[in-house]
Amino acid sequence: MVDVTAAARKKVKDIDLKHQPGFSQIAWFCIAVLYAPIAVLVLFSFNENRSVTIWTQFSLDWYVKAWNNEGIQHAALVSLEVALVAMLLSTIMATMAALVTTRTAPYRGMNVAVAVINQPLMVPEVVTAVATLIFFAIIKQLTGISGIGYLIAAHTAFCVPFAYMPIRARLEDMDLSLEQAAADLYAPPFKVFRRVTLPLLMPGILAGAMLAFIVSLDDVIITLFVAGPGETTLPLYILGQIRRGVTPEINAVSTVFVGISVVLVSFIFLSGKDKK
Amino acid sequence: MSDQTATAAIDIRKTSKIYGRDRDTGVVALDQVSLAIADNEFFTLLGPSGCGKTTLLRLIAGFEQPTEGEILLFGEHLEGLPPYKRPVNTVFQHYALFPHMTVAENISFGLEMLNTPASEIADTVKEVLGLVQMETLADRKTDQLSGGQQQRVALARALAPKPKVLLLDEPLSALDFKLRKEMQVELKRLQNETGITFIFVTHDQEEALAMSDRVAVMRDGLILQVGNPNEIYDRPAKRFVADFIGDINILKGKLLSQDGAQATVKLEAGYEGNAGLPMDVTNLGGEVSIAIRPEQLSFVAEAGAADLSGSIQHISYFGSGFDYEIMLPGGETIMLQLQNRGAGKRAYSVGDQAHIAISENSLQILAD
Structure with missing residues (x-):
């Protein structure tokens, strides 16, 4: 213009x-x-040979092998389950957190709240990992409950700040007068949220969700500490395999990983761009 | 008088808005303001930025709550009611159109929220689109519209639910000069056609004079004067009002006698005559400030017919006329404005001695 x-x-x-x-x-x-x-x-x-350094011929053998490998299959399913649930939970929490830190009258402790939400990004991951391990051990001992819930909870926790950032950024960009206009036009608070705030916030929420998904999908350190038996995620599986020598099978799995990341990141990028 | 306040569209009673803890440490945006706006009135709140005019509008809309005082809409108290329960609508300064909706969806939003039947919504949308001459653009997304078109959609959206009062927060400030002129006419027409009370906020005195039935001039959270554009322009009560609206000469003089709203004054520059007197000036025999508009002064040929005389200091041309800056004997300078039509006019140049006549009843005493 x-x-x-x-x-x-x-x-x-x-x-x-x-x-x-x-x-x-x-x-x-x-x-x-x-x-x-x-x-x-x-x-x-795509190497036909076993070697990951000497090229011989093109083949998709390693993809087929990886696809049929039960260890990989199981790890991929665990990864997906954890990442999807953690993405969902952390995005909901992050959206609520972002709303309460941008759409309410300033209150005491608001800055502290923002700092606390973002803090996990600054704490060395290994510290969080050890802390989570010990914390969960105590809970397990007291309640006797075990299962994949702990891993999901841990992932949800560290995904929140990642989901929070784009959602908050989007909310801060959004003109408050839009929501005021909706209220002025007889929309009660929930309808303002559903008809105006949420649709306009959607690109931010999607970006936050994708980011949370990716971060969860390739987390190693916290997962390594928290995952119980049978809860091996794909990155953990790859790590385990590498100790026994790298085969192009790992390359194939990693390539698929890269592919997923590229698709999701492109999506975030494009969805963030459309409104500008 | 009590009868009139009972039916007022908006009745603001001793309303204050203080940001912060209290009056001493906080910011007083509105200070004990009382104001009654009649039904079907085009009322303008005029003042410089920070005078409290937008705050007052936001109090009526419900985006802010008054610190003290009460606001009534056709006799009903508004305090404590959230914006969505007030039958008033706002046209926002930057329109605030919903970017994810079409023009028609924007306009029907308010009606939907009021649970209006769909067929009625369709009729109303059509009707208000016709009112603002935008029928052909109903299905456009709002970001495909020009500034002037967005303005019209914002108006249509606010008018669609048939509010009892329409609040307009500097809606023309983002438009260019020509479009602004057009929209002034348009707004006045809309107000006439709909019969809805308009409360219009602006810092542009020309806009205020052009459109309003009545104007309230505000400064520092206070209403300085309320009146129709004529009164505000010709009989400004306070120095600030006189200064803020149009060009004006403010001269020193003495208050000789008074009779109601009329007084006799003697200017320091010599002239003695009648002047309008605001209520809060009472220092009989004392010094007063006296205002006169530049266009109420004219040149006369003979010294005998002159009310004042002086030498021309500066002449500036503004297209349809000239401004003459004239130094009076006492050392005060005075501005005289002359349109360049009419024959037999002699040309003055800088340094000339000039004789000036003052139009009858054009002097006005100002309170500080």
């Missing part, structure tokens, strides 16, 4: 980093360093 004049455009161009000498070379170098290992991993997942 803003009409940028030619002069203004030229000025922007002068300041623009893209037009500094060496910019594209450095950019391509960084991208190569970041993605070359992944490219190699993907490449050797």
